[in-house]
Amino acid sequence: MPLSSSAALAQSRWQMGVFPVTTFQAYTSHFGTRTGPWGRVEPHYGLDIAAPMGSPIRNWWAGVVQDVIHDGACGVGLVIRSGNYEHIYCHLSGSAAGGIYSSGPVLLRQGQRLRTGQLIGHVGMSGRTTGPHLHWGMRHDGRWLDPAQILRAMAAGRRQQAARGAAPKAPPAPRVAVVR
Numbered sequence: 001m002p003l004s005s006s007a008a009l010a011q012s013r014w015q016m017g018v019f020p021v022t023t024f025q026a027y028t029s030h031f032g033t034r035t036g037p038w039g040r041v042e043p044h045y046g047l048d049i050a051a052p053m054g055s056p057i058r059n060w061w062a063g064v065v066q067d068v069i070h071d072g073a074c075g076v077g078l079v080i081r082s083g084n085y086e087h088i089y090c091h092l093s094g095s096a097a098g099g100i101y102s103s104g105p106v107l108l109r110q111g112q113r114l115r116t117g118q119l120i121g122h123v124g125m126s127g128r129t130t131g132p133h134l135h136w137g138m139r140h141d142g143r144w145l146d147p148a149q150i151l152r153a154m155a156a157g158r159r160q161q162a163a164r165g166a167a168p169k170a171p172p173a174p175r176v177a178v179v180r
Contacts, residue, residue: 014150015157016061018117020089021134023055028133031146037130046088046137047147053093053132055123060087060136062116065108070096074135075127080114090135093124 029048035041063082070076074090078101094103099110103122114120123132138145 013157014153015161016116017150017154018058018060019151019154020057020060020136021049021051021055021123022058023051025050025052027148028131031144031148037128045144046090046135047151048133048135050131050133051123053123053125055132056119057089057092057121057123057134059114059116059118059120060138061085063087063114065101065110065112065114068096068099068101068108068110071127073128075129076101076124077127077135078108078120080120084141086139088135088137088139089121090137091124091127091129091133092121093126094121 026049027047028050029044031044031047033041034044059080061080061082063080063085065078066081066086067079069078069090074088076092076094076096077088077090078092080087080089092101092103094101094106096102101108101121103124106119106121108114108120123134125132129135136147138147138150
């Protein structure tokens with residue numbers, strides 16, 4: 001069940017989250033029911049964020065690497081636990097085996113603590129995908145949430161903070177590429 005818009009917006013703490021892809025191109029698939037890339041109607045438990053191959057991926061929120069994934073759907077991926085929340089990153093480049101993920105200078109192990117905004121991987125095309133992107137999912141106590149609502153709450157929290165004249169504490173906004 002998705003988080004309601006009002007509940008997501010009430011979570012002012014989201015203003016400290018970090019947009020996970022540093023070079024954003026477009027959102028290519030929303031959360032919820034969709035027609036998948038092979039023509040079937042299916043649930044989609046995340047937000048697909050297109051970015052150039054190899055673009056850096058940052059950790060949304062501080063937490064612990066709960067799982068390192070390597071399967072046919074998610075491809076190479078990570079599950080990071082932050083309290084009752086799990087954030088899932090799929091279709092990464094690099095390799096995953098035996099609870100260890102590596103991509104360029106990134107080497108992560110199951111159980112490793114991560115900071116908010118820490119480099120955790122790179123955009124790839126592993127698993128079930130038709131182009132380079134990050135599939136970013138989020139669960140709270142096992143219930144899937146719509147990451148777009150969390151991003152809206154993050155932006156609203158930052159606007160409220162700016163309106164109060166508070167100095168921004170969040171990292172700089174991601175670079176945006178123009179797709180033609």
